[in-house]
Amino acid sequence: MAANIRIHTKNSAEIFAFLKLNQKDFQIEKTSSGFPTYNYKNKAVYVRDKVIHRGALNKIMTFQTQVTQSDLYKFVNRYSVESIQEESLEIERTLLYKGFLFNPFQEESFQKVIKIDCNVAYWQTCRFFEVIKGSTYRDIVKNCTKPTRLRITGTLGKKVILTDYIKGKKVESYIKEEKKKRIIFQNIYNRIRKFVDELMMWCWQQNPANFIGYYVDCVWLREYDAELIEKLKMIYKLKIELVDLEVQRNNHGRIVLMESNEENGNDDQTPYDAQFKSNEFVSYKNLYNFTPDLKGINLKIKW
Numbered sequence: 001m002a003a004n005i006r007i008h009t010k011n012s013a014e015i016f017a018f019l020k021l022n023q024k025d026f027q028i029e030k031t032s033s034g035f036p037t038y039n040y041k042n043k044a045v046y047v048r049d050k051v052i053h054r055g056a057l058n059k060i061m062t063f064q065t066q067v068t069q070s071d072l073y074k075f076v077n078r079y080s081v082e083s084i085q086e087e088s089l090e091i092e093r094t095l096l097y098k099g100f101l102f103n104p105f106q107e108e109s110f111q112k113v114i115k116i117d118c119n120v121a122y123w124q125t126c127r128f129f130e131v132i133k134g135s136t137y138r139d140i141v142k143n144c145t146k147p148t149r150l151r152i153t154g155t156l157g158k159k160v161i162l163t164d165y166i167k168g169k170k171v172e173s174y175i176k177e178e179k180k181k182r183i184i185f186q187n188i189y190n191r192i193r194k195f196v197d198e199l200m201m202w203c204w205q206q207n208p209a210n211f212i213g214y215y216v217d218c219v220w221l222r223e224y225d226a227e228l229i230e231k232l233k234m235i236y237k238l239k240i241e242l243v244d245l246e247v248q249r250n251n252h253g254r255i256v257l258m259e260s261n262e263e264n265g266n267d268d269q270t271p272y273d274a275q276f277k278s279n280e281f282v283s284y285k286n287l288y289n290f291t292p293d294l295k296g297i298n299l300k301i302k303w
Contacts, residue, residue, distance in 0.1 A: 005042060005044065006043075006044045006045075006046060007043055007044070007045045008045075008046060008048060009045055010047065010049065011047070012036055015038055016038070019038065019165065019168060020165070020168040021168065022168065023167040023169075024040060024165070024168060025040075025165065025167065026038055026039060026040040027039040027040075028162070028163045028165070029160050029161070029162055029176070030161050030163070031159065031160055032154075032157070032158065035048055056148070059139075059140065059144070059152060060155055062136060063132060063136065063140075063152050064156070064185070066131065066132045067126075067131045067156065067185065067188065068181065070129070070130060070131040071130065071300070072130070072131055072188060072299060073131065073184055073188065075300045076187050076188065077180070077184055081180050081183055084180075084187050085183055087187060087302065087303045091187075091190040091191065091193075091287060091303060092190050094194065094197075094284070094287070095190075095193060095194060095197050096197060096201075096280055096281075096284070097216055098214060098215045098216060098273065098275055098277075099275060099276070099277035099280060099281060100214075100275065100276050100277075101204070101211060101212065101213055101276070101278055102212055104247045104255050104276070107247075108246070108247040109244070109245065109246045109247065110212065110220075110222070110244065110245040110246075111244050112242050112243075112244065113220055113221065113222055113242070113243060113244070113245060114220065114221040114222075114223065114224050114225070114241075115218060115219070115220050115240065115241045115242075115243045115259070116218065116232065117217065117218045117238065117239040117241070118196065118199075118217040118218070118232070118236045118238060119217075119237055119238060119239045120146055120150065120217075121196045121216075121217035122150065122154075122192050122193065122217075123140065123141075123149045123150070123153050124236050124237065125192045125196060125235075126192065128235050129188075129191075129192065129299060131188065140152065153189070154189075155185075156185040156186065156188055156189035156192075157185070157186050157190070158182075158185075158186075159175065159176075159178075159186070160176040162174055162175075162176050191299075194287050194288070195287075195288060195299075196216070196217050198284075198287060198288050198290065199290065200214040200217075201281065202290045202294070203219050203221075203228060204281060206292075207225060207228070210222050210225060212245070213274070215272050220243070220245065231294045232294075234294055234295075235294065241263070243259050243260065243261040244259070244260050244261065245257055245258070246258045246260075255276075256272065256273065256274060257271070257272040257273075258270070258272075259271075259272060287301060287303060288301065
């Protein structure tokens, strides 16, 4: 259902009810972000909190064009679609995203521990991978908010689920068939995520006794580790804070780690889903195999 006109709305329920009650033929596109787009006749009605302006679309197009011109894109493009998709799935299966290693029944609070925030690590990894130009990196950092930068990098990993409706009734749902370019984008996005995830494992390996845990691109350490931080600074611009952590349990027995710091005030707490994955840390499958000094990293590596 090709659309020539794009229309913005904030209310998904109203347009869905209208199309169903009037027994229209339409299609819903939904990405991992959860926001739907309704394709009806030659119109695409996209549901978002805010209008997507031309400037934002131009930044996404510039970003994706530069990715296609990168050496990493050319490296991945050498392989078949089936091989790329298989590798992407294997990489995705190995991601932990988060994990804590202390015993929450023996240690229920931490005072003045070190939080290392890699600060929009996926975007910084794009720069390190050299899939974008330095001018583009600086422009986005200067002129876009953190959520916007995350959305821009997230466009690489976008997968679309289509649902067809005939006369207001659901017919079928299926994953949109993608061209090779989009499949390569998804592979590169998984490589970016794996790089950050594996680097968290590297932080743990440097001194397991000092490692509290990590959450996507943030690491908590019991004590300041100048050597580790200097090595990370070769790749990322870091934000380092002193924070307090407190273990809380909800009604379902799930453990939440509440973070606070003096700068934001102890009333302003950030919750983290504290999953404990000591076995997964030990059996973690590497792609990049970082050296202790983080030098000579080979990015053009096949799973």
